[in-house]
Amino acid sequence: MKIGIVxxxxxxxxxxxxxxxxxxxxxxxHEIHFITYQQPVRLHFHPNIYYHEVxxxxxxxxxxxxxxxxxxxxxxxxxxxxxxxxxxxxxAIPHASAAYFARQILKKSGRDIPYITTLHGTDITLVGRDQxxxxxVAFSINESDAIxxxxxxxxxxxxxxxxxxxxxxVIHNFIDINRFYQSDKDHFKKMLAPNxxxxxxxxxxxxxxxxxxDVIHVFQKVRxxxxxxxxxxxxxxxxxxxxxxxxxxEVCNDIRFLGKQEQMDExxxxxxxxxxxxxxxxxxxxxxxxxSCGVPVISTNAGGLGxxxxxxxxxxxxxxxxxxxxxxxxxxxLENEEVLNQFKNQAKTHAMKFEKQFIIPQYxxxxxxxxxxxxxx
Numbered sequence: 431m432k433i434g435i436v437x438x439x440x441x442x443x444x445x446x447x448x449x450x451x452x453x454x455x456x457x458x459x460h461e462i463h464f465i466t467y468q469q470p471v472r473l474h475f476h477p478n479i480y481y482h483e484v485x486x487x488x489x490x491x492x493x494x495x496x497x498x499x500x501x502x503x504x505x506x507x508x509x510x511x512x513x514x515x516x517x518x519x520x521x522a523i524p525h526a527s528a529a530y531f532a533r534q535i536l537k538k539s540g541r542d543i544p545y546i547t548t549l550h551g552t553d554i555t556l557v558g559r560d561q562x563x564x565x566x567v568a569f570s571i572n573e574s575d576a577i578x579x580x581x582x583x584x585x586x587x588x589x590x591x592x593x594x595x596x597x598x599x600v601i602h603n604f605i606d607i608n609r610f611y612q613s614d615k616d617h618f619k620k621m622l623a624p625n626x627x628x629x630x631x632x633x634x635x636x637x638x639x640x641x642x643x644d645v646i647h648v649f650q651k652v653r654x655x656x657x658x659x660x661x662x663x664x665x666x667x668x669x670x671x672x673x674x675x676x677x678x679x680e681v682c683n684d685i686r687f688l689g690k691q692e693q694m695d696e697x698x699x700x701x702x703x704x705x706x707x708x709x710x711x712x713x714x715x716x717x718x719x720x721x722s723c724g725v726p727v728i729s730t731n732a733g734g735l736g737x738x739x740x741x742x743x744x745x746x747x748x749x750x751x752x753x754x755x756x757x758x759x760x761x762x763x764l765e766n767e768e769v770l771n772q773f774k775n776q777a778k779t780h781a782m783k784f785e786k787q788f789i790i791p792q793y794x795x796x797x798x799x800x801x802x803x804x805x806x807x
Contacts, residue, residue, distance in 0.1 A: 431797060432461045434508060436501070436529065437520040439470040442635055443715040444550035447580070447603050448520040449473050454606070454790050465508055467497070471692065482508050498524040498531075505532035509543055515801055517545035518793075522554065523563060526570035544575035544804040546796065549598075551580070551712030551733070552639070554588045568592045575800045578793075581734030584712040599796060602737070603715045604789035607782060610695050610722035612774075619700035622686065628658040628764045631701040631725070633694065633716040634708070636666025641730075643668070644707035644753050646675045646685070648728070651757035653681055656765060660685045663697060698723035702770060703760055709750050711735050721745075721781035726773035728760045738784070744777040 433455065437448030449470040452462040456478035464470060467484045475481075484504045486495040505528060508514065517532075519525035529545040536542060547570070554567075571577055571594065578599045579585040585598045623629050630649055634640040642662070649660045662672065662685060669687065676682040691697060698704070704720035706729040711717075713734045717727045721738070727745035729735045741747045746759035763773050 431516065431801070432463070432512060432514045433797065434463045434465055434505070434512075434514045434517045435520070436465050436505070436517065436525045437470065439466045439468045439473075440635075443580075443603070443713065444521045444548075445470055446472055446715060447550070448518075448548075450604070450606065450786070451518075451790070451793065452479065454786050455793070458790070458794075461512075463508055463512055463514060465501070465504060471690075480512070498528050501525070501528040502531045502535070505529065506535050509536060510539075510541065514543060516797055517543060518548065518797075519545060520548045521550050522547060522567050522571055526574060527566050530570045530573045542804070544800050546576045546578065546800060547571055547574040548601075549577065549579045549584055549588055549712075551584060551710070554584065554591060554712075564592070568594070572596060575804060576796055578796070580713040581737050583734035583737065587712075587733075599792075601792045601796070602784055602789060603713045603718060604784050604786045605715075605718055605722045605781060607722055607785050610698070610719050610781075612724035612778070613695065613699045615696055615699045618696065622661075622700065623659050625657060627684075628652075628656060628702045629661065629700055630658060630703045630705055630760070631661045631663065631698065631720070632705045632707075633663040633720075634666070634706075636664055636668040636672070638668060639709050640666075640668065641707045641709055641751070642672045643675050644751060644756075645705050646672055646679065646681070647753040648705055648707065648756045648760060649685070650679050650681050651753065652760050652764065653684060655761050658684065658764070661697060661701065662687045663689075663691050663694070665689050694719060695723060698725055701725045703728060703764060704745075705756070705760070706730070706735070707750075707753075707756065708732055708735075714738055718781055718784055721777040722784075724774040724778040726763055726770075726777045728756050728763075730756075738780075740780060743773075744780045745773065 435452045438445045449472045456462045456476045463480045465482045486500040526547040632645045704725045704727045711733045727739045730750045731747040748755040
């Protein structure tokens, strides 16, 4: 099958999932065409993978470059020139509406193509609810030939927020256990924690919803009980605030801000505990990747996190902003080597339920159903 994948090419969960999905599909023989404004950060090329850049000319007339219009035109060209069978757009805004407009343009020339929209989180829970966008979001989702969501929680949020007229298929995010596994990086760990300190890690895009300052507060409380280090991976608008807080709390010498990193498996392999303090997560892909590397998770109970982080098994769940409870659970895991190893093993075992070999066939089945139904219509 020839599949066009539209996504944001960034380190965010939607772009990561879309990229990993496309690569997995290409390895199964499908021809995959990525369509976005720059090469996705995790994209590794394969004979069956093609990349098409969306170019957005700038004109003095426009205060904001019309990306959706440029994307629509690019979709028309890619679909026509490569005879695509299906579009799979990730993140509703503006990808679903661009797919709809492209399909309408193609119909004028006798060409037609179905599209699937995958909802990832803030396209529904934050941006999509804004009345500036809501009517277009609802319309373009309903015009999709199939809709998927990455968690049951996100499905419920979408149905509660929009007049959705079709069934939403829940297909969870996935991981590649051949990439995300606990490898031997003791030499790396000794460089960062030369005296055997525990290593805590956090990965995000440092937006307000991630509550990165709570990560610093949890770390401070754990550090009062035992020697430890904190790795802050990622970048974004809240990073300066987190750095300033670490200095004011006098814990900055034990915190490394590493910025955006591609070799996440190596960093997670040296970590003892993963912290995710978000006020909302539709799924929590970074937590799942940590678990796959044998790292237990301390997270909030927000959104879909409870669907992957099992309280008392793979880590612990706490209420949003309850840094005392998160720190208490973190200490209970880290202070005893036997308990820590038990949680590490349990986290890894549970993560295997989300391995790509179980998830990719669900997408393939949906693709086949959509294409066959579209041909019959």
